[in-house]
Structures are given as C-alpha cells and as structure tokens.
Amino acid sequence: MHISASRRSLVRAAALLTSVLTAVAGLAVVAAPAEAANRVTPGGFSGYGFDQCETQSQAAMDTWLTHSPYWAVGIYIAGENRHCGDDRQVHLTPEWVSTQQRNGWRLLPITVGPQAPCYVNPRKKIRIDNDPANDFAAAREQGRLEAIDTVQRARALGIARRSTLWNDIEAYDTTNRRCRNSTLAYLSGWTEKLHALNYVSGVYSSAARGINAIDDARVLEPGRFTMPDRLWIAEWIDLDNYRKPPTANPPTLLSAYVRSDGWMPNRRMRQYAGGHDETYGGVKINIDTNYLHLGRGTRAGRAPRFCNGTRVDFPRYRRLAFATRGAQVKGLQCLLKRKGWYAGRLTGFYNRGTERAVRRFQEARDLRANGRMLRSTWTIMLSEGKKVPVLKIGSGGNTVRRLQRSLNAAVHADLAVDGIFARSTTAAVRRYQREVGVRRTGVVAPNTWAHLQSGDL
Numbered sequence: 001m002h003i004s005a006s007r008r009s010l011v012r013a014a015a016l017l018t019s020v021l022t023a024v025a026g027l028a029v030v031a032a033p034a035e036a037a038n039r040v041t042p043g044g045f046s047g048y049g050f051d052q053c054e055t056q057s058q059a060a061m062d063t064w065l066t067h068s069p070y071w072a073v074g075i076y077i078a079g080e081n082r083h084c085g086d087d088r089q090v091h092l093t094p095e096w097v098s099t100q101q102r103n104g105w106r107l108l109p110i111t112v113g114p115q116a117p118c119y120v121n122p123r124k125k126i127r128i129d130n131d132p133a134n135d136f137a138a139a140r141e142q143g144r145l146e147a148i149d150t151v152q153r154a155r156a157l158g159i160a161r162r163s164t165l166w167n168d169i170e171a172y173d174t175t176n177r178r179c180r181n182s183t184l185a186y187l188s189g190w191t192e193k194l195h196a197l198n199y200v201s202g203v204y205s206s207a208a209r210g211i212n213a214i215d216d217a218r219v220l221e222p223g224r225f226t227m228p229d230r231l232w233i234a235e236w237i238d239l240d241n242y243r244k245p246p247t248a249n250p251p252t253l254l255s256a257y258v259r260s261d262g263w264m265p266n267r268r269m270r271q272y273a274g275g276h277d278e279t280y281g282g283v284k285i286n287i288d289t290n291y292l293h294l295g296r297g298t299r300a301g302r303a304p305r306f307c308n309g310t311r312v313d314f315p316r317y318r319r320l321a322f323a324t325r326g327a328q329v330k331g332l333q334c335l336l337k338r339k340g341w342y343a344g345r346l347t348g349f350y351n352r353g354t355e356r357a358v359r360r361f362q363e364a365r366d367l368r369a370n371g372r373m374l375r376s377t378w379t380i381m382l383s384e385g386k387k388v389p390v391l392k393i394g395s396g397g398n399t400v401r402r403l404q405r406s407l408n409a410a411v412h413a414d415l416a417v418d419g420i421f422a423r424s425t426t427a428a429v430r431r432y433q434r435e436v437g438v439r440r441t442g443v444v445a446p447n448t449w450a451h452l453q454s455g456d457l
Helices: 005-036 058-067 094-102 133-157 177-196 207-220 327-338 352-364 375-383 398-411 423-436 446-453
Strands: 045-051 072-078 106-111 164-168 200-206 230-234 267-280 283-294
Touching: 045 106, 045 267, 058 094, 058 267, 058 283, 072 133, 072 283, 094 106, 094 133, 106 133, 133 164, 133 177, 164 177, 177 200, 177 207, 200 207, 207 230, 327 352, 352 375, 375 398, 375 446, 398 423, 398 446, 423 446
Parallel strands: 045 072, 072 106, 106 164, 164 200, 200 230, 230 267
Antiparallel strands: 045 283, 267 283
C-alpha cells in the first residue's frame, strides 16, 4: 500500500509521541522531588564553562572546582543522536546534579536530537523530516516531541523549571533552502514547547551555518519561525594565540555571523575552542571551552554599609599606630566595633582605646600583640567571615568584596572593591598564592582562605 511522505511523517510522529508519553508516565513520580531543591541553571552568569561528552566523576568535578577557572559544565542528557548515550553516562544522576549545584556549578543540559536532513554524518542517523507540507508541520512536531522528552529527562535529573535546555544542531548545508527551513521549523517547535513547559530555549550550532541561518530567519523572515531565547555559538579561535588556562580577557561574544542587535547583550555564549586537553589538580579532561554571558550576568549586589556609611574599602591598607589620623583609622574603628572589640566613638584618631582593641584582637588571633595595624593584622581582619566559599572568575557578591579587601592588605593589590571576580582579582590571587607557596590556580579554595585568615604573607 502506498503511503505519502506526509502520512509517513505523521505515523513516525505518533510512534515517537507514544514512546515519549510512556517515558513521561514513568518519570512523573520522581521528577518533582528531584528538582524541588535545585535552582534555575545556569541563571545569571558571566564566566567560563567547559563541555565534554561524558559526565565526569564526583572526584574529577571536585578537583576542577577548586583548581580550574571553570564554573559551568555542559551535560548531555537526551537525544537519539547522542554519541555518549545513557550507557556511557554512568555518573549522571539526580544526586550528581544536586551536588554540583550545591557546589556552585552552573549546568548546561544538552540534547542531540534529530539533525538537519542534509547533515552528512553516518553516526547521527535520525533526521528532521523534510516534508514541506503545511510549512514543515512534521518537522515542527518533531521539535515539540524533542522538547517533551528533554524536559522529562531534565526534570528526572532535578533540573529546575525556567532553566535553559540546549538543542545541539551540528553544521549543515544552509544553502539548501528546504533543508534549512525544515531545521528552522523543527527548532520553532522545540522553542514553543519548551515555553509551554516553562523552560528556556537554547540552540547550539556552528556560527557560520546553523546560527547564521537562525539570525537570517529572524531578520529576513520575521514571524515565520519562533526564535530561541539563547544562542550557543560555536566559533573557534587559534588556541596557540590564546592563553590556557583562560585567565586573560574573555573572547568576544560578537560574531560576523550574528547581527549585533540579536541576542545581546545577555543571551549568548561562545564555544571558542574545540576538543583539547586541560589538566587541573592532576586531573586531565579533553574539553571544549566556552565563555558565557547569560541572564543578568555575574552581579555583585548592593554593597553593605558599615557604621552609617564609614568607608572600609581602600586600594591599600597602610600601617597604623597610636596617634595616626585619617579615614583608614576610622574604618579600622568601625571594623573593630562590628567585631565587638571596640566600644568608643569613630573619631578617625588612633587613640589608646583603639590600640587596646587592636592588641586584644591580635592576642585572640595568635599574633604579636603590639597594638599596631600591620599587613598581617589587616589581612586577618579583612578576610574573616562565616563563609569561605570557592571563588574564581565569574564569582560575585560580598564574599568577593571581602576577598578583594584582604588582597589589598596582603599584597597591595590596588583592587577596586566591586564584588566582581574578574581578571584583576585573578591576578592578585595568583600573586598571593605565589607569596605563600601554594599552587597558583587563581582559585580561592579553602587552602587560600586558610592562609589569608592566618595572616600569612
């Protein structure tokens, strides 16, 4: 019996829908509890990420957490065309997801579903339907079904609603109009269904091919295709001319293949290096390297006010002793008062009461109790706090401000105390790590905090 192309497409779509609904029924029980405690990922973030086919072990993730500059990691969670399928994702569990998020990792969940009809790679056999009937209705339905399947897998792993899910579309011949339009229709269905399921739509592809086709459709055929919320642009640079590890200025998110008014300023990430080995803490992984600027980016939040606006942030902290005057003396008195060592007025004059308070603080911290504010005493006082989180490029907030103050005291770093861990803070951390004889990672892990809070110089 002869069956038309569009009829075959509907039959295949119905079969896939049946399998997806079966999976949904099995996953519904575990999905909600798994995601309940996890935050939206990646959220607002500006910084570096890596992706690798297989999810890494907890030991590897912990080592890279405290030794590498990366804060985001791509994980392949779905898709019939995944090269690293379920049988190779032995570490990818709800517990793994929750642990990484607690540790501060931003997750980038990826599906490798149907590929463009004209894509040439025998390993990825499932293709987007090329039937143009009803403006590629079959391809749009494939996209919706891929979204349903990916969301169910994401929820089962504990990936919260409003997180971004990424659809990997490998480079294809975008000059083939029918192939291009079917692929764009598929991505329209993907995006529309993700929105209905309360997730954010992301698309990964080659800058010159898949991404350029999306941007052209946005401008040249407005309204025909539903645009993804975020782009993951694969546009590699020569690593020989780019420092590894990535502690230099980040690569640009601008591209000759995407107009500057599209997905800017905070809806792009760039994969700027393909597969290469990097080793941190003795753990080597072959990775692709990415720079992200998503959501609101890394934010420092509102700076705290100390003692009715008394200034405590300085590019350097000078030596202070009895009879010294000035803004730093007033800032010191404020800090001592907040810690419960000083009960006098904030006069900006280093009086006997200030000297006694400093001496008591030094005695409590096993320092020489001379009553003078030298680098070691400043460093301890400024670095102390209840939290000692891992900090690196892309971190932001008051713990970063606390770190920046203590580095200004310890190594005269001249940092702006802005709460954003960027290139200058990384350089200052590496300088301090060299001074105290620890590995120069540029990452502030517990060992670096311990040196700062001991006043080591």
